Amino acid sequence: MVRVALLADEFRPDVRDDLARRLGIPVAIEGSAYAAAIGAGRDGAPEIVVGDGSRIRVELATRRRSGDSPLLRATGVGRGVHTIFDATAGLGRDAAELLAAGCAVVLCEREPWLAGLLELALQRAGLEGRCRVIRADAIEVMRSREEPRPDAVFLDPMYAPSGKRALPKAPAQALRELCERTPTSESDLLDAARRFAVRRVVVKRHPSAEPLAGERPPNVLRSKSVRFDIYPPLHGDAEPA
Numbered sequence: 420m421v422r423v424a425l426l427a428d429e430f431r432p433d434v435r436d437d438l439a440r441r442l443g444i445p446v447a448i449e450g451s452a453y454a455a456a457i458g459a460g461r462d463g464a465p466e467i468v469v470g471d472g473s474r475i476r477v478e479l480a481t482r483r484r485s486g487d488s489p490l491l492r493a494t495g496v497g498r499g500v501h502t503i504f505d506a507t508a509g510l511g512r513d514a515a516e517l518l519a520a521g522c523a524v525v526l527c528e529r530e531p532w533l534a535g536l537l538e539l540a541l542q543r544a545g546l547e548g549r550c551r552v553i554r555a556d557a558i559e560v561m562r563s564r565e566e567p568r569p570d571a572v573f574l575d576p577m578y579a580p581s582g583k584r585a586l587p588k589a590p591a592q593a594l595r596e597l598c599e600r601t602p603t604s605e606s607d608l609l610d611a612a613r614r615f616a617v618r619r620v621v622v623k624r625h626p627s628a629e630p631l632a633g634e635r636p637p638n639v640l641r642s643k644s645v646r647f648d649i650y651p652p653l654h655g656d657a658e659p660a
């Protein structure tokens with residue numbers, strides 16, 4: 420079922436049809452029959468319009484570097500990690516922080532319309548030299564070995580509705596409602612990531628959540644609202660995480 424549509428009256432007809440095709444979504448006169456709609460911001464860039472009318476922007480360019488943030492420390496940026504595979508890219512907020520720190524990031528997102536918004540954000544940010552978006556299931560991509568192996572794989576999968584989230588804020592809640600698919604197998608995701616990463620796998624969790632697939636990590640980095648579980652890779656040339 421298509422859950423997202425493009426709002427016809429917010430775009431010029433030529434832009435609207437091209438955008439609908441790029442995102443793989445229908446054009447709607449009004450969005451009430453859909454879980455969310457794509458509207459135009461003041462600058463014409465697409466925005467996700469959710470049920471309560473609030474708008475979410477997918478942006479990969481950030482104003483400032485976040486210095487020594489828990490995400491950068493957990494992923495090992497500045498300590499040998501330069502290339503990162505963000506397997507569950509979502510709205511690209513974590514990726515934007517990694518890009519601002521100078522990393523090369525591959526974003527993988529299986530919701531085609533969301534991957535399309537990330538591609539447009541990437542073009543606006545002018546970061547194509549060190550960032551790409553893949554529209555696919557990350558488990559298949561990591562297992563296929565068609566992509567170069569990254570220093571680190573970053574995972575921030577959805578939680579089951581009854582569980583806790585790593586990002587308990589409105590955009591994350593909206594995202595969960597919009598990305599209703601068969602839940603990703605936690606054990607397949609973690610296993611594929613650990614066989615794909617060269618140096619480490621980092622999983623973002625709510626501080627009180629169970630570890631992904633029930634697998635206790637050897638290293639944990641905690642901050643007030645988030646926990647990062649750090650796993651070594653599963654291959655012969657593993658380095659300590």
Ligand SMILES: C[S@@+](CC[C@H](N)C(=O)[O-])C[C@H]1O[C@@H](n2cnc3c(N)ncnc32)[C@H](O)[C@@H]1O
Binds near residue numbers: 533
């Ligand atoms: C919690 S969100 C990630 C939020 C992201 N870290 C951010 O900063 O915006 C999880 C995302 O992972 C995507 N996802 C879940 N399983 C996936 C898979 N197997 N392959 C690719 N994307 C997946 C969902 O569609 C969703 O957009």
